[in-house]
Amino acid sequence: MKFRILLFVGLLGGLGQAQAFFDDEAHNQLRLVRERMSSLEATSKRQADTNEQQGREIVDLREQVEAEKLKFKALLSQYETLNNVLNSTQQIIESQHTEHKTYIQDLKAQLVSLGEKVSLGEKRGVAIQELQASLDKIGEQVSFLDVSNKQQTNLVRSLQASSQESSSQMDQAIQQQIKSMISLQGAADSQSAELRSIKGLNEDLTNKLQSLDARMHQFEAALVSEVKKKSHDEQLLIKQQSAEGAALRILIKQQSAEGAALRSRNDKLEKDLLDASEKLEKELSDIKKHQSKFSGLSERIDHVETVTALELKGQIETQKEELNTLRDQNKRLSDDLQSAEKRQKVFYDGMDASLRNFEAIVAGPSRSAPPADEGGVYELAYAHVKAGSHQDAIGALEEFIKKYPGSPRVANARYEVGNAYFALKDYQGALKSYQLLEEKYPSNPNVPDAMLNMAESQQQLKAVNNAKKTLRRVIEKFPKSKAATQARERLNQ
Structure with a gap:
């Protein structure tokens, strides 16, 4: 029975330690989950900030692309304007060149006619000087027209050279703009790809957060089920402890009844021993009274007295030993009863404390x-x-x-x-x-x-x-x- 009580007390201590360990472990797991959630939220926030910054960079790149497109359109417009000016200039020069050719042909025709007139005017000496003067004027005009024609030709060539140079510069600028647009487009594509990858990472992070949330719900559900299971186990344990307590009380009652019976038997034995002692003393006094009458029987009486005394002494010693044994048994039973009462008190106090702890945790x-x-x-x-x-x-x-x-x-x-x-x-x-x-x-x-x-x-x-x-x-x-x-x-x- 002592072993069962000790086992029961040890079981209660083990349950208390298991409850403390389980609560500490649950607390540590919840703290780790909170830290993990905080870390994931901080990572998500940093990732969102990075996404926002990269989004702003992409918007800036797109604005730069649009600005470069506008510059390219302006350059194309300037190129078209210059090309139109060059074409109109060439047309003007060609028309002027045609007019000059026509004028020269007219002058040549006039020279031919003048030559004819000179040949005809040889006969007219008076008009030779006038014709020579007009011929000189015509020659001056022809030389002036040649110089003007050369200047026009040089101007056309310089305009063509400047046009070609401007055209080459425009081509280089256009190529540079195209390369810049291609690089910007590549950068925008890479940023878009990176943004898509970041969105994928965000989706993965969202999935992980959802998974973690689901695990948290599972953990909470498991914790609730564990608490319910623990409550059920504690109820079963309480019922078992109540049954064992009832059995213990029955055993204590039985031990109390046995102790009472032993005390009654002890009292009876002590009373019998006192009665026997009184009877023996009375018999001894009677023997002494009749000793004078039975002097011849003195030796026999002494022998009987010695034997009787020894037997009685042995009986007395035996009864004393039995009495001491009964007293020891009674003391042990009393100690066991007090120990059982103390253990019962400790048991019920521990049960009350466990119930209060459980009620405090639940409520x-x-x-x-x-x-x-x-x-x-x-x-x-x-x-x-x-x-x-x-x-x-x-x-x-x-x-x-x-x-x-x-x-x-x-x-x-x-x-x-x-x-x-x-x-x-x-x-x-x-x-x-x-x-x-x-x-x-x-x-x-x-x-x-x-x-x-x-x-x-x-x-x-x-x-x-x-x-x-x-x-x-x-x-x-x-x-x-x-x-x-x-x-x-x-x-x-």
Whole structure:
């Protein structure tokens, strides 16, 4: 029976430890999921900012392409205008050249006619000088026309050369514009491809977030089912414990009845022993009275007396031994009864504490009396944290730290106190709690995050240099942690 009681007590302790481990594990998993969600949200935000910046760059490139297109259209318009001017100039020059040729032909005809007139005017000596003068004038006009024709020809050639040069420059400019447009189009295509890849990454990230959300729902459902299962198991355990308690009470009643029977038997034996002693003393006195009468039988009486005394002494010793044995049994039964009553009291107290803890976890934080055990006090305090009651959480956790300073949960309690102060924007209180955590529990896994919040608290308190020193300490102490990555990002801002 003692083994069953000890086994039952050990089972209760194991259940309490399993419950504490399960709650700590669930808390750590939820904290990791929150960190992962925060990291994914930050990555998504940075990716969205990058997408927005690249979108702006693409818009700028498109605007540059449109501007280059407008410049190209303007150059084409200028080229067409110059080409039209060149064509009209060539037409004018050709018409002037035709007119000059016609005029020269007319002059030649006039020369021929003048020559005829000269041949005819040989006979007329008076008109020779006039004809010679007019011939000189005609020659001057012809030379002037030749010079003018050469100038017109040079002008046409220079215009053609400038036109060709302008045309080549226009061709080079057009080719450069085309190359620039091709490069810009390639850049725009690459940016579009990159944007499509980024959209694909965003879709993948969205899918991952949805998957993570689904996993969170599954985890919450599993947690709810686990809590239900645990509640069912605890109910079954309570029923089993109630049945064992009833059996224990029946056994205690039986032991009490056996103890009462043993005490009654012991009293009866003591009474019989006293009666036998009194009877023996009476017989001895009677023998002594009749000793004088039976002097001849003295030896026989002595022998009988000796034998009787020895037998009676043996019986008395035997009865005393039995009495001592009964007393020892009675004492052991009484001790067992007291021990059973104590264990029963501890058992029911533990059951009450477990029920209060379970009710506090299921129903949320309450202002009932704190449980008697360390795990129950911590769970009740942590229930305020989960409920978002930061001020109540601070009071309950500080009370836990004060009451159980050597508990392994003190480090987590100190971290949650700092978080509660930080949530209430009491940065001085948060800084003090985080510093105590770093000083007393440097190997606790919550220290890197606590140091990040410490730096943020110092930043809010305008202690910028101290905040930078704290971030550098995070990088130095935990170089491969996520907290170190966030510390580097904050220092680079």
